[in-house]
Each structure stands twice: as C-alpha cells, then as structure tokens.
Amino acid sequence: PANPAHFPRSLAQLNQLLINPDFEPGQAVYSYGIPHSPGRWSGDIAAITGPEMGIQPKTGRGMLRFDRSIHLLTEQDAEETHAASEQWQIIDLRPLKAGTPRAAFTAIARAHFNRIDAGADTDTRFEIGLYAYAGTPTDAHAHWKNHSRRLAGHFSGVNTDADPTTWQPAEARLRIPPNADFLLLRLYAVEDITDDSHQQTEFAGHYADAVQLTLQRAPLPATR
Numbered sequence: 001p002a003n004p005a006h007f008p009r010s011l012a013q014l015n016q017l018l019i020n021p022d023f024e025p026g027q028a029v030y031s032y033g034i035p036h037s038p039g040r041w042s043g044d045i046a047a048i049t050g051p052e053m054g055i056q057p058k059t060g061r062g063m064l065r066f067d068r069s070i071h072l073l074t075e076q077d078a079e080e081t082h083a084a085s086e087q088w089q090i091i092d093l094r095p096l097k098a099g100t101p102r103a104a105f106t107a108i109a110r111a112h113f114n115r116i117d118a119g120a121d122t123d124t125r126f127e128i129g130l131y132a133y134a135g136t137p138t139d140a141h142a143h144w145k146n147h148s149r150r151l152a153g154h155f156s157g158v159n160t161d162a163d164p165t166t167w168q169p170a171e172a173r174l175r176i177p178p179n180a181d182f183l184l185l186r187l188y189a190v191e192d193i194t195d196d197s198h199q200q201t202e203f204a205g206h207y208a209d210a211v212q213l214t215l216q217r218a219p220l221p222a223t224r
Contacts, residue, residue: 014215017091018185021211022060023048029064033071034088034141034184043087043187044071049207058112058167058209066189066206083195084127085203086188090137091213094181104218105176109185111211112169117162118204125192126208128170129155132180140184151177155186167209176215185213 019039020027030042045068050061057063069082097103113126131153133143143149158170176183189206196202 012217014096014217016212017215018089018211018213021213022057023062023064023209023211024060025050025062029087031072033073034144035090036138036140038090038092038137038182041087041089042071044068044085046085046087053116053205054164055114055116055205055207056165058114060209063114063207063209064187066203066208069191069202084188084190085206086186087208088140088187089185090140091183091185092137092181093176093183096215100217104178106216106218107174107176107183108171108214108216109173109212110169110171111187112167112209113158113160113189114164114167114207114209115160115162115189116164116205121194122162122204123189123191123193123206124159125157125190126160126170126206127155127157127186127188127190128172129153129184129186129188130172130174131184131186132174132176132182133184134179134181137182140182144184151180157190159192164205185211187211 066085
C-alpha cells in the first residue's frame with residue numbers, strides 16, 4: 001500500500017478559529033486591555049448589542065459596539081492620545097503547528113463595519129490587524145508594547161459611508177513566520193475626524209460584526 005508520507009500533501013484551510021466571531025448575545029467582551037489567553041475578546045470599553053440606532057447586525061442577533069478608547073486598566077499616561085477603541089483576540093498557533101512543524105501558514109482576517117451618521121464630526125475609519133509573535137500568550141500585552149518583539153504584522157481599513165443599512169468589509173493578510181507561536185487579532189474604530197477626550201462621548205454609534213479568521217496551510221512536501 002502507498003505510504004501518504006511519500007507524497008506531497010495539498011493546501012489545507014482551517015476556518016474560523018475565533019471565539020464568538022459574530023458577537024452573539026450571552027457571551028461577554030471584556031474591558032481589560034489585551035487578553036492574556038486565547039478564547040475571549042478583550043480590549044477597550046465596548047459592548048455586545050442587538051439592533052439599535054437603525055443598524056441591524058450583519059449576521060446573527062448581535063454586534064460589537066465600540067464605546068470608549070480606554071479600558072478599565074488604562075494607565076494614566078498624559079502622552080497617550082487614545083485615538084482608537086480596540087478589541088483583541090489571541091490565536092495560539094502551537095497546537096495547529098504541532099503535527100506539521102515544516103508547514104507554512106497564511107492568516108486571512110476579515111470583518112465588517114458600520115456606523116451611524118451623527119453629523120460632520122462623525123468618525124468614519126475602522127481597521128483590522130494581524131500581528132505575529134514568538135513566546136507565550138500570557139505576555140501578549142508586553143509583546144505589543146515592545147515593537148521589537150513583533151515578527152510580522154499587517155493591517156488594513158475602510159472609511160465607512162453614512163448609510164446605516166450597509167456593512168463594509170476590511171481584510172488583512174499575514175504570512176506567518178515559521179517561529180511564530182501566536183497571533184494577535186485587532187479590531188478597532190479610529191477617531192479619524194475628531195479625537196475627543198476619553199472623558200467625552202467618543203463614538204456616536206460604531207459597530208463591528210461577522211469577523212472571520214482563516215489559516216491557509218501551504219502544500220506540504222513529502223517526508224521521504
């Protein structure tokens with residue numbers, strides 16, 4: 001009988017590696033900054049809501065509403081501008097790479113964004129980013145703060161229109177370095193028009209939904 005190890009293995013795709021990618025009610029988003037482990041959304045102050053302000057979820061019954069550009073553990077740093085509201089999720093790559101140590105992966109992240117029209121000062125920009133690191137997810141916050149630890153990263157965004165009936169996508173792609181142990185996925189609403197004080201209302205009605213993360217594994221060579 002033919003031994004599969006004697007033959008190349010074709011491209012494989014691992015779909016939806018996120019927890020609660022559609023922000024369904026009943027599952028929390030946390031406001032404690034970058035998480036320390038996979039399996040949760042955490043970041044700045046935000047909430048999962050149902051339909052509101054004339055906006056319907058892109059999928060399912062819920063969506064993420066960005067509220068503030070600070071989290072509950074924000075350091076009092078006078079030089080920090082707090083110009084975006086962020087939510088993060090960690091993807092641990094080690095279990096996925098354990099059986100195929102020579103495999104090359106590409107990550108593709110996609111999200112949809114929407115907002116209300118609150119006048120000329122309404123912020124319009126949303127972005128999505130992927131960042132690769134070596135080490136353990138428990139140190140994710142320290143890795144993010146120290147840019148020299150980043151192995152690779154890519155982000156992209158969209159300037160949304162004023163129509164609350166349309167959801168607009170943004171996508172980021174990242175070729176994962178061989179020595180990467182985990183990814184940080186970052187969703188954020190940007191104060192691109194007016195950078196309000198974080199003590200004021202910063203986002204009038206800004207939402208994300210229908211997040212997708214796919215890992216594509218390149219074809220594997222034969223082992224013999």
